[in-house]
Amino acid sequence: MGATLRALRALVLLAGFHLLGLLLLALLGALDWVAWRWAPAVWALKTYAVSLLLAVPVVRGMLMLRTPRDEGVGGVPVTEAEEPRLWAAVRELAALVGTRAPDEIRLTADMNAAVTEDARLLGLLGGTRRLYLGLPLVAGLSEARLRAVLAHELGHYAHSDTRLSGITERSRLHVARTVERFEEKAGLKVARERARQERKSARRVAKGRTARKVDTTGVGLTYRVMARIYTEYGRFSLRATLSDSRRQESAADLAAARIAGRDATASALRALPALDAAHEFYLNAYATLGVEFGMLPPRGEVFGGVRHLLEARAEELAGTHVELPAEPATPYDSHPPTAERVATIESLPDDGRAAEADRPAFALLASPEKALPEVEDATLAPEALRMRRxxxxxxxxxxxxxxxxxxxxxxxxxxxxxxxxxxxxxxxxxxxxxxxxxxxxxxxxxxxxxxxxxxxxxxxxxxxxxxxxxxxxxxxxxxxxxxxxxxxxxxxxxxxxxxxxxxxxxxxxxxxxxxxxxxxxxxxxxxxxxxxxxxxxxxxxxxxxxxx
Known part of the structure; x- marks a missing residue:
């Protein structure tokens, strides 16, 4: 599916959210009309009140025009003067992929790499591009593997994945927030009913009578029904868009194999699950070992220390690359199973680049020992930065x-x-x-x-x-x-x-x-x-x- 059709589908799904809201409002209006025509006055007033309470979250969701920016991803921006080799490699890979290079490169504390784009007009026009590169990931890869990872991420730019993600994300966010409001109102109603019954039971006990069991069955049912309607629409949207996301990941893998080499790409894919597990183990068993007692490792080692663990356990980690984790595929996965991705890449013809010289990926950085403390300072909370080292x-x-x-x-x-x-x-x-x-x-x-x-x-x-x-x-x-x-x-x-x-x-x-x-x-x-x-x-x- 081309970028234009994907953009059209994303817009249709976003419009579908608003159409669903209009249909529900029309249904509530029809119920009010029926109550006005035929129901007794007391019941009609109750129907109006319920309709109003249900309509407010629907209208609020429809009027949420702006998608908030994700403030969670930070990192330290590095200029071309600060990291010339890294920028040169990224520009070279972008040219080979056939896309515009990112406008910013940010070094992060994650075992991950990602790309974003501040697209305009719901993603129809491109904007500022950012590449996020986790230093722990750099520590765990060779230069050839890192080039494969970067080529994969830049491949998302070439296929307009980052531009069009804004429309899809807006639709998901609208649905999620509307469901959250209905669930919140249902929870409040259940809590009020529980408190009312508990007070009533307390009065019965005070009079020497037996307390009745609290029963909130059916309380908040209308709110939960409305939440279920939006949840089902959200699932439909996810199934429609995530299947495309999996195809985008496969296309980015093929772009990486074409540019960085079949073997380097397959090797990087094999390494990533093991690196994720090793990083999680490192954070729990080493980096945060003394946090509850106000202690941290030396400056720059909170996220950088993982490179020592990876080096010391290199043989152990190498063994985990052979058997890939079994991941059951579901319609809600954003990526194909790793084993499937590796099998696809390894089935490609030999490109003759298996014996290329390789070196640690940290060689692309001018000064890792300078970057690690800076990323730490930008990532850790102020109270953590004040801990004893x-x-x-x-x-x-x-x-x-x-x-x-x-x-x-x-x-x-x-x-x-x-x-x-x-x-x-x-x-x-x-x-x-x-x-x-x-x-x-x-x-x-x-x-x-x-x-x-x-x-x-x-x-x-x-x-x-x-x-x-x-x-x-x-x-x-x-x-x-x-x-x-x-x-x-x-x-x-x-x-x-x-x-x-x-x-x-x-x-x-x-x-x-x-x-x-x-x-x-x-x-x-x-x-x-x-x-x-x-x-x-x-x-x-x-x-x-x-x-x-």
Whole structure:
């Protein structure tokens, strides 16, 4: 389907939204007329009121003339003077694709690349073109693969995909906002009815009568019916436009293969799902590890650190490129399944470019180490930019230690103020202790409770699985023993990490591990078993606690 026909279809779908609104208004008007002619006055007034309430969201949706711009995509614009090699590559690829180069290139923090165009007259006239290029994506690709990705994105310009997306997006937005208004009104009506019934039940209880069950069945039904009508139209529009979107993606893939090479394009498509997964893992396990405690990695590493992970796990990631994820195709997918896209590209004739020299895509950037902090400054929230910055090893150690301190808080609250062997704290008060000393005294309090035989009472105050809560007799005792051993080990580990005798080890290629003091790894399991035995012996744990 050519650009003109696609534009016409998009305009028809947008006009269909307004036509649907006019039909619904006409239907409401017809109901009002019927009520005026034949219904009793009271029912007629109720019909008028309902029609008015239903008509307001319809009219508001029809009068929403402007599509708000997406403010979510930011990034740092780079000029040709700042990044000459990147701009030269983009201009070269645009010429090969047969389209006008973008007017702006913005570097972002996403594992993605995208193009937009500020089209005019509902997309009938072109406008400012922007290319968004994620630095994490650049870090994960070779130059040949990145050229394939860029050629794919520029292919959307050549097929007028970005110009015409404005009309389609407006239709989707109109439908979504109208549905949202009806759903919101239905929710408010249900909430008011629930509150009314609850007040009525409270009055019944106050009079000594039985409260009635709250029932909101059927409340807000007219609003939900109207929302359903627009939802079905939205689904129809999506099916009509997203099928074309999938064809656009396939056409852009073929353009990339023609310009960047068959093998480079297929290789890039194979790499993208693995890179997405690796980036998500990196953000969760590394970049944001200390955010809840007010800690971030060094400046430029929040988004740039993923390149270290990708380098360290290159062989592991290479293995994931062989088998592509199975993606069930639906009519609402904007892209064809990755496996299908790869199969299409790999079925093309060999173009003889498999052995072309390759290098990391970061070579296209004049100064990645300058760009990474700038993108970070432009992307992170102000409160995040004010967080404490630590080198990776210190970040991992301090964040993991803080997490253990937090996770043992419930146990320490159950223990209460340390007593017995920890009673020396009373000489100057617990508030005068540093964190390490306080934790040590709390371990002492735990061990005192073990010696006194009162520690088993803590089990009921700690989280339990359903199986453990339902157990009785000897089974309950074993569940309790396992729980106490786990909590004691965690508390002792926290003490060792806080006072510096143990350290969490940072690694890009393996999970975080705890390096214990010499001898602890061998002694600790047996000492824990002895402490929570039927005849407890805490001396070995006390010796380990005092050592070093």
């Amino acid at each position: 630590l080198d990776w090893p210190d970040l991992v150690h301090e964040a993991m230690t803080a997490r253990y301190v937090r996770d043992t808080e419930e146990l320490r609250e159950a223990l209460g103020e340390p007593t017995g062997a920890a009673g020396a704290a009373g000489l100057y008060g617990l508030d005068g202790l540093d964190q390490a000393e306080r934790l040590r005294l709390e371990v002492e309090a735990f061990l005192d409770a073990v010696d006194a035989g009162t520690v088993w009472g803590l089990v009921d105050r700690l989280p339990q699985s359903e199986e453990a809560a339902a157990a009785t007799g000897r089974a309950a005792r074993e569940f309790a023993r396992s729980s106490l051993r786990r909590e004691l080990a965690r508390l002792l580990t926290t003490v060792l990490a806080v006072d510096g005798r143990a350290r969490w080890q940072f690694s890009w290629s393996a999970p975080t591990s705890l390096l214990l003091p010499d001898g602890y790894a061998e002694e600790l399991p047996a000492a824990l078993d002895a402490a929570i035995a039927d005849r407890p012996d805490t001396e070995r744990l006390r010796t380990l606690l005092a050592a070093g």
